[in-house]
Amino acid sequence: MKIKQQALVPNVDRSEEDLDLMRIEILKLLIVYVKSKTSLLFLLFKDEYQDDYYYKNKNRIFKWLNNFKVDVQGRKESLNTILNNNWLELNVKFIVNSLVESLGGGVDILTTLEKSQFVQLMTINKELPTIIKYLNELKDGQPIPKEILIYLDKCGFIWGKTKTYHEYISFIIKQIRLVLKCESYRKIYLKGKNEFIPVEHFQNAEVTQPLKEKFGIQNCLWIPGIYESNSLPLTSGGISISVKGFGVFIQLHSLLKDKQIYYSLDRNELILHEIIHACRECVGSEMFEEEFAYSLSPSRLRKLLSPITRGSSESLLFYLISIISITSDLPSFPRWFARVSKIPFIILTLIGLFRLMRSKQYLNGAFNYLTVKQNISPSTASCILFRLTDDEILMLFNLFKQNSNTGIREIVSRKLEQGIDINQRWSVIVDRFLPSFQNVSKL
Template sequence: MPNSKSNTVPTAARIEPVDKLTSSIESLSEENLSLLCELDRKGFLIGKDEILDSYKKRLNNILNDAAELKNNLALNADFNILGRINISESDRISEKLSIKAKSIVNATYAFEPFMADAFYAKKGLGFFIGGCAITFDSGLSVILLRNSFRNKARWLFYSAKELVAHELCHSVRAPLNDNPIEEFFAYSVSPSPLRRYLGNCFRTGYDALLLLAPIFLLMVITFLKVFLVSSLDTLFFWILIFIYPSFLLIRNHFTFSTFRKAKKILEKFIPYKRSACPILFRCSYDEISAISKLRNIKEFNSFIKDKSETLLRWRVIKARFLQKLI
């Protein structure tokens, strides 16, 4: 199959001003695939089973919240988020950093987010948290970086552009609500092979809790053995601390393996190999798993045909990346 230096998008007027985007949403229809593709390119992905009406409603809600955020930042020296984090217009990250982060996600997943509000948080982030994305009920996301990045490009093992790109992946892919492989896509923009491979080990806060709990329990048991009950056997607790890490690694291995198989299938059958990761980024984990099990071009074509006939999201995927396939 031939390679391509860029992912082809059907011809469409570029969406830039907010008022133009608003008017475009009002006239949006399922037949207007060029506009749907352009919205996808701007980071407005269609949800897992989302239909056009709910998609339009969500986009309007995002724009309304974005306008409200802009007004609040203009009127208030400090605007409060979540009751504990204050941001102001002066805390907004530089355009240079924003462009660098956008170029990373665009090269990896073929989107350049229209909504990419990111700020330095003076306080309120956890001690070990470099950044996070806060997604409001409307779907609008705001990215927060710890204040350490304001005057330096790196903090611990992370660069500012990597963290912004990481959180952009989360905010853009949020409509899919797809936890099993969410962190995998976000960590895939990292320059570190270790983070790219192990990033998806921790899918929820419970994973970290269940990893640390046996360690703290062992510390307590060891304290009791040393100072109170010298006959206490700690072997079981030493074994216990390795059980959950082993589970995380095994689960992560199978997830990573499923992704690699699906990627190979796509690279084998689609017109442009570079489109494989952008396509999978827009898939649910169940769909990625299904793609990984396809055995030949007939099954692949049947899968794409079925999905594109039943889901608006897949009609856009097909129009953007698979025009020459069927």
């Protein structure tokens, strides 16, 4: 299930934010620097005007950066001076030691941070730090090299309907920044005893293998997640939440924190489901969203029927009407009410089933067009469809239904000649999944 929000509301009951979180974030960036020789310190204040805490406390933060002294070969230098003068390479060891000491810990702190999602994301995807820095320094309007677009697509950053390079870069950097600062954001914006979804849960083979084999996505660690039950919709074990200005994150039921399976809830299935929503965030098409999300479910029944609702509002409405329909059978209710209450449930169910059958028919038709008509392998066809908009899937369905002679080569040629919101996505699709068509635009 996917939910969109315009903003997050700071927790008014929280105590004043501790600068320990700032130290931890800097340490994460320094660990990545040591491993990759790439400085991502710009992430601390990138787009800080959209960040409640860093914007409102900017003066306090810069004062701390100036006052925090690092012991550099017998002399004291402010952290701000070292960072602003690009002295990081020569002084990274001293900065790390000073920060660890200020946190009152030792090697244990560094060991813990090594296992954090941000550090693991940048370590497993070895080229990502260099790419993120390159994207940040890219001038507005300057194109992104094809090999970088392909690499990002493999990580799950699908181009979608993005209209400019700047818009695409902004989404990626905000998402990386969210992973870096998720601990700060949790303290500022979330209430209750919530815990992060550990990297091990994202890296479980039952999550990574289906993503790679079915949709061509691997090492997808750029979506942070929490275990928290209080604000989950009644009918859901997990949701993907997209917040304007912050990014996308996952929320799962807290009962799944220590158990992979709790009654009908399966942690691996839910993580997979919500990652699919997050990866298609920029595609901006919802007709087949739940079909893709449930396509990797091990349950045949859920795979067949669960896409009957789209979005949290439809799920909640269906749930409430179902409850009313069931409770109306109790002896305390008159028989006429029991009969009448079934009508909305029956109507909604029939409409949902009709729409579900139609969407499955459209998706299967598009799949058959690629596999039967164009002799594309089923695994490659799934990867292609996952990156298409609703209109493009319907177009392939209509070609299959009409038994059209239009081939995929002709479609690719037309798509590559369209605007940047279409041709960049199709260019990546061709390079990754249709390599024999790489020169099709020249035909």
